[in-house]
Amino acid sequence: MPNLPKTIDTSAWVDEYSDMLYNYAFTRVSDHEMAKDLVQDTFVSALKALDNFQGKSTIKTWLFSILKRKIIDHWRKQDVRKTKPMSASATENESGEERILQRQNAPSISEIEVDYENKELGEVIMTCIRDLPEKWRGIVIDKLVDHKESEEVCKEHDITPSNLWVIIHRAKIQLRECLTAKWVNS
Amino acid sequence: MMIDCEKAAKIIDQKDAAEKVGWWSRRKLRFHLVLCKMCKNYKKDSAVLSKIIRMMGKHSNHCLTEQEKAEMKNNLLQK
Numbered sequence: 367m368p369n370l371p372k373t374i375d376t377s378a379w380v381d382e383y384s385d386m387l388y389n390y391a392f393t394r395v396s397d398h399e400m401a402k403d404l405v406q407d408t409f410v411s412a413l414k415a416l417d418n419f420q421g422k423s424t425i426k427t428w429l430f431s432i433l434k435r436k437i438i439d440h441w442r443k444q445d446v447r448k449t450k451p452m453s454a455s456a457t458e459n460e461s462g463e464e465r466i467l468q469r470q471n472a473p474s475i476s477e478i479e480v481d482y483e484n485k486e487l488g489e490v491i492m493t494c495i496r497d498l499p500e501k502w503r504g505i506v507i508d509k510l511v512d513h514k515e516s517e518e519v520c521k522e523h524d525i526t527p528s529n530l531w532v533i534i535h536r537a538k539i540q541l542r543e544c545l546t547a548k549w550v551n552s
Numbered sequence: 553m554m555i556d557c558e559k560a561a562k563i564i565d566q567k568d569a570a571e572k573v574g575w576w577s578r579r580k581l582r583f584h585l586v587l588c589k590m591c592k593n594y595k596k597d598s599a600v601l602s603k604i605i606r607m608m609g610k611h612s613n614h615c616l617t618e619q620e621k622a623e624m625k626n627n628l629l630q631k
Contacts, residue, residue, distance in 0.1 A: 376625065376629065377625045377629075380628065381621070384616055385616060389612060389613060401614075402616065402620060402624075405624070406627060410628070410631055413628070476593070476596040476597050476599075476600050478604070480600060480607070488607045488608060488612075491604045491605060491607060506605070507608075509569055510568075510602065511605060531565055534569065535561055535562070538598060538601055541605075542597055545601070545604070
C-alpha cells in the first residue's frame with residue numbers, strides 16, 4: 367500500500383534529508399560541488415519517479431538508493447575518463463611480490479592508541495581516505511566502513527572478487543603510510 | 553599447509569573486513585604467522601587500521617549551508 371502522497375513538499379525533503387544525503391555523498395566523492403549536485407539530482411530524480419514509488423520502503427531509504435546509483439554512475443564516468451581503468455592498475459602495474467615488499471618497508475602504526483572520542487584522529491583518517499584514488503575510496507568505504515557484502519561491492523564497482531581484495535590491500539597500505547605521515551610522525 | 557605472504561595478507565584483510573574465513577584458512581594463517589614476522593606485523597597494523605576506519609563514520613558530519621539549502625529548494629520548485 368503506497369504511503370507517499372502524490373503531492374509533496376520538496377522544501378520539507380530538503381530540510382529533512384539534504385544533510386544526511388550530502389554527508390553520504392561528500393564522504394564518497396570528496397568534492398563539495400559534486401556532492402551538492404548529486405543530492406540535488408537525487409531529489410529531482412525522486413520527483414520524476416514519484417509515481418513509481420510504491421511505498422515499500424521509507425522515503426529516506428528510497429532517496430539513499432537513488433543517491434547510491436548516482437554515485438556509482440559518477441564513479442563509472444570517472445573511470446571512462448581515465449586512460450586505464452583502476453581495476454587494471456591495481457593488478458597489472460605491480461606484482462604480488464612488489465606489494466609484499468611495499469608492505470615490508472612500510473612503517474608500523476600498531477602503536478596508535480585508538481580512542482573513539484579522538485576527533486582529530488577521525489579527521490586524519492578521513493583526510494587519508496580522501497587522498498585515495500576515487501574508485502578505491504568508494505570500495506574502501508563500502509567494504510570497510512559500511513560492511514557491504516563483497517558480491518554487492520564487486521557488482522557496484524564492476525570489479526572481480528580477487529581485484530576487490532587487491533584494491534583493499536593496496537588502499538590499506540596507502541592509508542597506513544598516510545597515517546604514519548600525518549599522525550605518527552607529526 | 554604453508555601459504556605465501558600474499559595469501560596470508562588476503563586472509564588478514566578478509567578477517568578484518570568481517571568476512572567469513574573458513575577454519576582451514578584460519579589455521580593456515582596461524583601457521584604462517586608463527587614463521588613470518590612481516591605478516592605478523594601487518595596483522596597488528598591491519599587491526600589498528602580497521603578500528604581507525606570505523607571511527608570515520610562516527611566523525612563524518614558534513615552539512616550544507618542554509619543558503620545552499622535555500623537554493624536547492626528554489627531549484628526544486630522550478631522543476
